[in-house]
Amino acid sequence: MAVRPSILGIDGPEPLARSLRDAQYIADEGLSTAAYLALALGKPLLLEGAPGVGKTEAAKAIASVLGRELIRLQCYEGIDAAAAMYEWNFPRQMLAIRQAGEGYVNLYADDYLIARPLLLALQEPRARVLLIDEIDRADPEFEAFLLEFLSDFSISIPERGTIRAAEPPVVLLTSNRTRELHEALRRRCVYHWIGYPDPALEAQIVMMRASSVAQETAHRVTAAVNRLRAEPLAKPPGVAETVEWAEAATLLHNQGAAWPAAFARAIGVALKDQDDLAFTAPRLDQLITGAA
Numbered sequence: 001m002a003v004r005p006s007i008l009g010i011d012g013p014e015p016l017a018r019s020l021r022d023a024q025y026i027a028d029e030g031l032s033t034a035a036y037l038a039l040a041l042g043k044p045l046l047l048e049g050a051p052g053v054g055k056t057e058a059a060k061a062i063a064s065v066l067g068r069e070l071i072r073l074q075c076y077e078g079i080d081a082a083a084a085m086y087e088w089n090f091p092r093q094m095l096a097i098r099q100a101g102e103g104y105v106n107l108y109a110d111d112y113l114i115a116r117p118l119l120l121a122l123q124e125p126r127a128r129v130l131l132i133d134e135i136d137r138a139d140p141e142f143e144a145f146l147l148e149f150l151s152d153f154s155i156s157i158p159e160r161g162t163i164r165a166a167e168p169p170v171v172l173l174t175s176n177r178t179r180e181l182h183e184a185l186r187r188r189c190v191y192h193w194i195g196y197p198d199p200a201l202e203a204q205i206v207m208m209r210a211s212s213v214a215q216e217t218a219h220r221v222t223a224a225v226n227r228l229r230a231e232p233l234a235k236p237p238g239v240a241e242t243v244e245w246a247e248a249a250t251l252l253h254n255q256g257a258a259w260p261a262a263f264a265r266a267i268g269v270a271l272k273d274q275d276d277l278a279f280t281a282p283r284l285d286q287l288i289t290g291a292a
């Protein structure tokens with residue numbers, strides 16, 4: 001397995017974690033180790049976890065640390081190879097034919113080629129990080145196609161020939177685990193499950209992301225969120241909700257609301273599901289303060 005010379009400037013998981021922190025991302029030891037190994041071994045990094053635990057943000061921070069541009073392929077149900085690789089600009093081709101009249105026009109010139117994320121990532125791989133976001137939303141057929149792409153990093157355009165990456169791009173995949181990914185795809189990657197951060201770490205994230213929030217508020221909010229996540233909720237709050245809840249409660253507090261009440265009044269920032277709100281309403285103050 002070839003160690004990538006280009007990332008040797010980062011010599012280990014700890015230096016990587018420090019650089020990620022400079023890029024506003026707090027990675028625990030598990031994540032920084034998996035990310036470091038994926039980069040060093042030249043393998044894709046597959047990040048799985050519940051919504052809002054920081055998967056996409058981790059990819060952005062890694063790209064920033066590497067000083068590379070992030071190319072993002074957002075997956076969705078029904079996404080196909082054309083949407084992921086390239087498309088011909090049909091209206092523009094038609095216009096060119098009309099304007100050329102009897103003359104010659106090369107309909108397969110760059111002017112008519114719309115590069116989508118996978119092609120973009122191959123064109124200047126040294127400068128890029130490819131994020132394949134929410135792969136679990138795509139159909140299994142698309143996953144099989146991706147597997148092929150990840151094994152040879154080339155795209156064949158019948159009218160133009162094969163475009164191959166000089167050096168494979170750094171690839172990061174995320175999944176919310178709405179379905180199991182194919183075994184063959186997993187095998188190709190370094191895998192890491194991102195769980196909810198422990199309250200102390202999450203408080204650091206809150207203070208890093210929301211400068212208006214006092215330290216005590218950050219600790220209160222992460223403790224409350226931790227209690228909410230232990231409840232059987234349909235949509236437990238992610239880290240983004242924690243940050244916003246702390247900000248929202250701080251705002252109300254600055255306008256005169258007292259403490260537990262400020263959190264309770266801003267609950268719509270943390271819980272965004274009517275059943276969850278109804279379920280927690282009778283015990284909300286207890287859940288917020290931790291009082292028995």
Ligand SMILES: Nc1ncnc2c1ncn2[C@@H]1O[C@H](COP(=O)(O)OP(=O)(O)OP(=O)(O)O)[C@@H](O)[C@H]1O
Binds near residue numbers: 024026054058176240
């Ligand atoms: N470890 C972290 N360090 C700093 N900020 C974080 C961290 N984890 C999460 N965040 C914050 O939480 C927000 C949400 O994270 P992100 O969008 O990456 O979650 P996700 O796992 O991709 O969620 P989804 O599955 O909904 O796409 C980020 O914008 C960031 O502000």
Ligand SMILES: [Mg+2]
Binds near residue numbers: 055056057133174
């Ligand atoms: Mg995401």
